[in-house]
Amino acid sequence: MRSLFHKTIGFCLLGFAVVSCHDKGDPNYQYMPDMYEPVGYEAYGEYEVFENGQEAKLPVEGSVPRGWLPYDYENNPQGYQAAKANLNNPIPYTEENLAEGKALYTIYCAVCHGDKGAGKGILVEREKILGVPSYDDAGRAITEGSVYHVMYYGINNMGSYASQTTIKERWQIDHYVMNLKNKLEGKPEREFEEESEVQTSLLPSRADANLYDDADDVESEQANENNQTETQE
Numbered sequence: 001m002r003s004l005f006h007k008t009i010g011f012c013l014l015g016f017a018v019v020s021c022h023d024k025g026d027p028n029y030q031y032m033p034d035m036y037e038p039v040g041y042e043a044y045g046e047y048e049v050f051e052n053g054q055e056a057k058l059p060v061e062g063s064v065p066r067g068w069l070p071y072d073y074e075n076n077p078q079g080y081q082a083a084k085a086n087l088n089n090p091i092p093y094t095e096e097n098l099a100e101g102k103a104l105y106t107i108y109c110a111v112c113h114g115d116k117g118a119g120k121g122i123l124v125e126r127e128k129i130l131g132v133p134s135y136d137d138a139g140r141a142i143t144e145g146s147v148y149h150v151m152y153y154g155i156n157n158m159g160s161y162a163s164q165t166t167i168k169e170r171w172q173i174d175h176y177v178m179n180l181k182n183k184l185e186g187k188p189e190r191e192f193e194e195e196s197e198v199q200t201s202l203l204p205s206r207a208d209a210n211l212y213d214d215a216d217d218v219e220s221e222q223a224n225e226n227n228q229t230e231t232q233e
């Protein structure tokens with residue numbers, strides 16, 4: 001009886017000794033792994049079966065996210081000239097749009113361009129940045145289209161505002177910039193327009209889309225046409 005008592009105590013101690021060595025950080029046994037390991041692919045997992053080994057696919061080239069519109073003018077001198085000549089502000093010149101534009105202009109642009117648009121913002125006064133033009137600079141002769149274009153892409157020392165502002169906000173700022181230009185040139189105030197019932201597209205499609213297409217493209221299109229006529233014959 002006594003030896004049984006000792007044996008029990010001995011077993012218990014041994015048991016404790018074994019169990020106490022177990023590291024709690026170690027993963028435990030999995031009896032039914034299917035319950036823990038998903039059978040499907042994890043959204044951001046790495047799997048060899050996929051191209052680049054990644055499960056999450058990149059959007060197809062040319063896909064357009066919701067609420068976003070592609071801007072047709074390219075970031076090069078030709079794109080700038082085309083936007084300058086052809087792109088017009090699609091939102092009406094209302095008191096409200098102008099007031100919004102003024103508020104946004106004060107936030108984003110006035111530090112450099114100044115409240116009056118004369119190129120004398122606080123950063124210019126403190127000589128932190130140079131070469132900020134006045135909006136009535138005759139050599140630049142800015143237009144609604146060119147103002148939008150430089151807000152979208154930036155120009156030389158001026159950065160792009162495409163990520164901070166929405167399309168509509170850029171057009172509101174645009175109205176305000178043209179208003180400042182008018183004032184600097186001493187022209188009369190532009191009359192406000194009525195808010196139109198018809199919803200206009202915020203980025204009108206380019207009517208002049210082929211203006212600076214590569215000449216090669218045009219040639220190859222013509223070549224295709226020729227081929228077609230040949231096969232028809």
Ligand code: HEC
Nearest residue numbers: 108109112131132133140142146147150155156157158161
């Ligand atoms: C960090 C200073 C800075 C800020 C902020 C800034 N600009 Fe400019 N901006 C410049 C400079 C510098 C130039 C001259 C770039 C060049 O060398 O052509 C310029 C040029 C321009 C031009 C003339 C471009 C042309 O067609 O020749 C316009 C229009 C303009 N900015 C509008 C804006 C608007 C609108 C905003 C606010 C959304 C803004 N800028 C914010 C520095 C700034």
